[in-house]
Amino acid sequence: MNSDLEAATVQKDWAPARSGQGEKAAKKLHVKSFGCQMNVYDATRMADVLAPEGFSETGAIEDADLVILNTCHIREKASEKVFSELGRLRRLKEERRAEGKDLRIAVAGCVAQAEGGEIFRKQRAVDIVVGPQSYHRLPELVRLAADGPAIDTDFPVDDKFNHLTPPTADKIRTRGLSAFLTVQEGCDKFCSFCVVPYTRGAEASREVQKIVAEAEALTRAGVREITLLGQNVNAFHGKGEDDEIWSLARLVERLSEIAGLARLRYTTSHPNDMADDLIRAHGEAAKLMPFLHLPVQSGSDRILAAMNRKHRAEDFLRLAKKIRAARPDIALSSDFIVGFPGETDEDFEATLALIRAVDFASTFYFKYSPRPGTPGAELADQVEEAVKTERLARLGELVEAQRAAFNRAMVGRTVDVLFEKPGRRPGQIGGKTPYLQAVHADGPDSLIGTVAAVEIVECGSNSLFGRLAKEAR
Template identity: 60%
Template sequence: MATNPAPKTFRVKSFGCQMNVYDGERMAELLGAEGMTAAAEGDDADLVVLNTCHIREKATEKVYSDIGRLRRDDGTSPLIAVAGCVAQAEGEEIMARAPSVKVVVGPQSYHRLPEMVADAASGKRSTETDMPAEAKFAALPKRRKSGPTAFLTVQEGCDKFCTYCVVPYTRGAEISRPFVDLVEEAKHLIAGGAREITLLGQNVNAWTGEDDRGRPVGLEGLARALAAEPDLARIRYTTSHPNDMTDALIAAHGEVDKLMPFLHLPVQAGSDRILKAMNRSHTVDSYLQLLERFRVARPDIALSGDFIVGFPGETEAEFEETLKVVDAVGYAQAFSFKYSPRPGTPAATMADHVPASVMDERLQRLQAALNRDQWAFNKASVGKICEVLVERKGKHPGQWLGKSPWLQSVHFFGDAHIGALVRVELVEAGPNSLSGRLV
């Protein structure tokens, strides 16, 4: 077997959702604990980890394109590891099609990445796609440093089996990490500089556990425990499922000041028939009633959602029902996608797939409505005075960028520093951000 020098530098490239960002950070920490250093921007890395996402359209083929682009001008390649959901789904196929890939590791097995990289340096190619989620978290190193905002995965996997989605097959069944482990990790993040923590999960509001007194709690109990940490200023969570929303979590939005007035709750479509075909297990009416209950608990809450256009069999009238939901809610932010079949999912074998040209036209109309409402929400914010968490420097001298409580990007000039919470008057609104003035 051919051997390679043990890698000294690495680069982790993460694609897709916030959970992939979290996983990428944890893989970097694992490699750093083995003495490797992150390659500087623009420098070649000895090891490149492609942390893939299967939600992206044509995700598998894009992975092979990414692998090909890693080939250097002299014909050599770095040691390549493919991680994430495409690795989980494609496993041995990646090994067969891409000889330059030495490591394939799924999202529940990446705690073994340093060991697998060491094997690769000695000439051994390996694939690991088991799903022992608890073993993974127990093996990860303690968090040491973070920026002003940090992600904390509290729940993984999904039991909902929406007919278009691969997550139950690539991330496995729903599991909740233990309460005490999450509080400990949060404390490490806070000690490392985090002022805001976003709790992550495929269905984050499905998280359940027992608190430090042995009492059963849901996500609201975890949020209340983290809110007791004096140096933590903000708590967010994503992504939620309507069927896992509880009275206690809704109430927490009106009672826990550190729980930000922002809710991302996907609806996916505005037609009850399409929702049933998607196996979403909620109706348009039950979804809208949930949002109204949140608004009663926290009147200034900003709402966000996900939409899929062109699900198999979707008619023009059913798409227009989606536009009616958008008009009724007035989303502050939203994400919208054309339906794309995923191998192995029930929807991929359904009849009456919507033509691509029709999906394109519907997506443009949907995004026009969503963009209209996002800009309207931003305009309605002008004149408010709020706290902005400073995340980074702006493009201009003395300029700073941060987020409002409603997850809006805000830029301003003045005396500030990264990690500061500053009072800002919102003075001008654009479609994607606001300008502010220090108060």
């Protein structure tokens, strides 16, 4: 996915019921997600699968009887955060034990898949390790953990989505007007820097009928915007309602028919899978937002080849031009890695040149982090950390300037805003533009859940300020 920034924490509480025993007092659960949007989605489904067992919720980790860390392994820093958090949880577990109480700790997600039982050796306080394809077994693992460490990092033959409990309408409403929906998992690209093929497995797409059913349930409960998720989402190839294999473009077309659904997005994509029908969809599907995250990683053909990206800088530039021809108002976002093994000053300058040529609306950028088991970790000519740091700062200065310029250019424009919540002060409401920019405007709470035209009058450092257009007042 597109970022190793810590994602929004999803917190749920539950009380596991055991067969043959009386009803238990409610116990509390806290799920903390690191990494990508798919981990946020997975965290909500972990809570959902345990809801029938009688779970309730808490937002305070100190009150939890069970803590699940839903982890990311895409970069070293993300993995380090997990073990740092486990150290704090170990101390909390010791404090709870001294009080005669129990705390169970679970590690889920990609770190769990990559390190498996080694996690128990590194941190003995952990009770459960479960991979991203096996979390539907959490109720059973919680019960098994009463007798000792429990682990499941298999890639099951049976699709986990066949076993996940759907959330109630009330639960969906508590999660907001925007929702993630996983449609594809895994990756077959094997970029030399990436662990995803090893932790998430081969590319697999869900059936269209099941995706539509989940999207309809979300929309009936009040969701107005859905982001379709996949490690390589534009490689979607799910069985359609006519038993044919559907592309992502055809799926978008079908989801656009859902009444009440206002907006569609998808992330994250690979340039090589931007098929012509998907590019056309950006120009034809009114509900598909004009914002596309399309990671390129480098502007140097030599480094792209070493990364096993299977595209050149020229291919990406040509693709960006083609996408903008189909949807002139589209904004592009991307990912960049600096300091990949062997990257020279000339290679880095080629990356800066590509960024200037494309002019991105926003960008995620990272220093290369060797991941054990990936081909990149074995390459010679690892770049010195000081050089990575200097290059990251230079690249950051450029892309942040582009982001700021894009936001400033919104001033004076009238754009549709999906209002999602009350604002920071009385009489104010907040929402987001088609380009994912936060917007604050004076208006009634009755507009929350609607899309209204807003004239942007001011640009702040991280958000926009506007006033309702006359037709929206």
